[in-house]
Amino acid sequence: MKKVFAIAGLMAVSSLSAQFKINIESAATFTPKEVYLYTLNGSKDMLFTKAVRKENTWQISVDKPYSGMMKLYFPEANASINFISENRDVKMKFDADKGKISNIQYLDQSNALMNSLQDAQQKREYILPALHQIKEYYPPSSDFRKALETEIAQLSISAQSMAANPFVSYYQTNYAKFVDKKNASSLTHSEIINFLSNTNDLLETSSLLRPVLISYLNVNPGADLSADVDKLLKAVNTETPRGQTVLSELIEIFDIYEMKDLKDKYLTEAKNLKCTINERLSKTIATNVNTEVGAQFSNYVFNQATNTTAKSVYDVKADRKVIVFWASTCSHCEADLPKLIEKYNAMKAKKIEIIAFSLDNDRDAYNNKVKSLPWINDTELKGWYSTVAEKYNVHATPTYFVLDASNKIIAKPSHAADVISYLSL
Known part of the structure; x- marks a missing residue:
């Protein structure tokens, strides 16, 4: 029995050991302590774990297989780094300039390859064919010919390197075919449906799913888009995880581009599914349901609110509340907010x-702007990583909600003029 227990214990330890490790080294001048690690599901970053700095390094153990896009987010600096995993150890280091990340060096083979491929993409397209032609005019032994061959080798994608890096190969091949505008414009619905239905699980972790779906929606513009989407969803089968992730992405695309009829149609279809719903689609349904007209606007505890002593949205007492999501870098906000300032005294009355x-995400820009805004202002200074963006299904700025005295959503105007009209100002 002891031997059996020993073997079982060994198996347990083995199963808990890391699939791979991520090692990050920063300049001493970069001061944040915490880093968050995200994986990818379609177009959504999924929080996987977090780590605390030890001297100038972070070490993260990933305990399950993963190949695809990943992201590091340093919340104290509101800074992020994108990289890939081939289910092998990752290593990187970076410098810092005035608290901002700079000069990222990818020290593992997979990320170095991916980075060099992306950097060399334009050179490969415009320069590589010319280099092949030019080199033929120089003797093989000449220094210039050797220099040309060295440059060609650096710009060429090695079949051996691609074979050793299946995710890099998958991303490069399918980006070129389904997303690159030169090729995507000649695609058919059938080709894209075949890809989405039959490709492997790297699709969900590659960041390609949403752009491929947009390529699909752009085939035959002006045709019956609803019928085309129905055809796609039938092929990918919305009772499967892949089909539900595709459905979730489509709902969000229609929401972003304000295609309300299509969003409502497919959100209703999602709600009516009788099968088990995956996490991705469940979140899309919940976020939309919680921000529909008639829903209770969920409370939010202020972070650093100005012009109020209230601690949360619910603490603010008013017959109606206008919730505005904005940013100092948003040109539409620059046009919209002055219209609300003009009517603010009438609103208060x-x-x-x-x-x-x-x-x-920039404190100085925010502070300079809110000096002229007389109402309650709050921010997390995390840009699109702010919790309010996901909590309230915000895809663009400005976004508006009007609440009644009991914090129920009674309107979702599109512009400041619509807010003013709705409130009869």
Whole structure:
């Protein structure tokens, strides 16, 4: 029995050991302590784990197989680094300039290859064919010919390197075929459906799913888009995880591009599914349901609110509340917010309050702007990583909600003029 237990214990230890490790080294001048690691599901970053700095390094153990895009996010600096995993150890280092990440060096073979391929993409397209022609005019033994061959070798994709890096190969091949505008314009619906239905699980971790779907929607513009989407969803089967992730992406695409009828149609289809729903689609359904007209606007505890002593949205007492999501870098906000400033005193007279959440990440830019905004302002200074962006299904700025006294959503105007009209100002 002891031997059996010993073997079982060994198996348990083995199963808990890391699939691969991520080693990050920063300049001493980069001061954040925590880093968050995200994996990818379609177009959504999924929080996997976090790590705390030890001297100038972070070490993260990934305990399950993963090949695909990953992201490091340093919340204290609101800075991120994108990289890939081939289910092998990852190593990188970077410098810092005034608290910002600079000069990222990818020290593992897979990320070095991916980085060099992306850097050399334009050179391969425009320069590589010319180099092949030019070299033929020089003797093989000449220094210039050797220099040309060295440059050609650096720009060429080695079949051996691609074979050793299946994710890099998958990304490069399918980006060129389905996303690159030179090729995507000649694709057919059938070709894209075949790819989405039959490709392997690297699709979900590659960041290609949403752009491939946009390529699909752009085939035969002006045709019956709803019928085309129905055809796609039938092929990928919305009772499967792949089909549900595709459905989730489509709902979000239609939401972003304000294609309300299509969004509502496929959101209803998602709600009516009788099978087990995967996590991705469940979140899409929940986020949309929680921000529909008639839904209770979920409470939010302020982070560093100005012009109020209230601690949260619910603490603000008003007959109606206008929730605004904006950013100091948003040109549409620059045009919209002054219209609300003009009407703010009239709003206050009618017991209407404005609560504005900024998706800024630069403290100085935010502070300079809110000096001129008389209403309640709050921000996490995390840009699109702000929790309010996902919590309230915000895809663009400005985004508006109007709440009643009990914090129920009673309207979702598109512009400041619509807010003013709805409130009869």
